[in-house]
Amino acid sequence: MLYGTAMTALALLVLAGIGGVVWALRRRRTREIEQHFIDADALRPLLEPDAKILLFDVRQPLDLLARSEMIPGAKRIPPKEILANPSLIPADVDAVLYCTCEGQKTSRQIVEHGLKLGFSRVRLLRGGLGAWKAKGYPVVPYTESFRLDTAV
Template sequence: MFWIVVGVVAAVGILIALLVKVRQARNAREFERTSVDAEVLRQLLEKEPPVLLYDVRLPLDLLAYSEMIPGAKRLSPKEVLANPTLIPADQDVVLYCTCEAQKTSLEIVRKAKGLGFSRLKVLRGGLAGWKSKGYPVEVYRESFRLDTAV
């Protein structure tokens, strides 16, 4: 009986590990489909009409790095998650945040795509990825709330 229990526990552990790997692979594929790198974004910004660009960093991240990609519009993640229609559904849009995994941007993209948005992308590497290529940034001078809840 003991060995049966051990076998069942081991099988459940293996099953959970496989499910985690499948989820990670699905998330990686989704990220690849919904992301652009800094070079592509630069090209999109130079086209006519340029892609719409939104900075959706958390307020504390913006406070720490008070610079933005030129042409970007600042949107609070909390506001966008509450009302995704703040982002136009009928235009090409790129979002960026701070973290390498783009957690905030991807959360917004998932919610918006669930509402029928299809032209959203995320900047791979976020602001740091843009800056690592030596592309320009500008100082963000607008006031904003330090509400950190997403």
């Protein structure tokens, strides 16, 4: 009986240790991504005509269908294409990505992938398109055709 209790306690201790390591790794990754955020107010002056920054709309097709507008000067690239071919975003130029959702799952995934590949000049628009619009900054209609393939 004592042996079984000791083994159970040891197993729980090992599981708690693994959980702690996983938590620490996730926290570290979140902090690393947080360093690559930019607010709408900081982005706005960077989009002036003489600025040397690229802006990419990486929203999922259904999000684009629901809100067929984008930030002026942005280039639309489906997330699936960027993940398959990261060179669509130049590594030697400052670039900002944005999507729709509050948690920014899509743009986070792309930035994480880019960071693993050595892209250091890519940033995320905090709050995405919604934050941009909440500041009253302009948007333009998105009129190009696109596929509703949502697989990432």
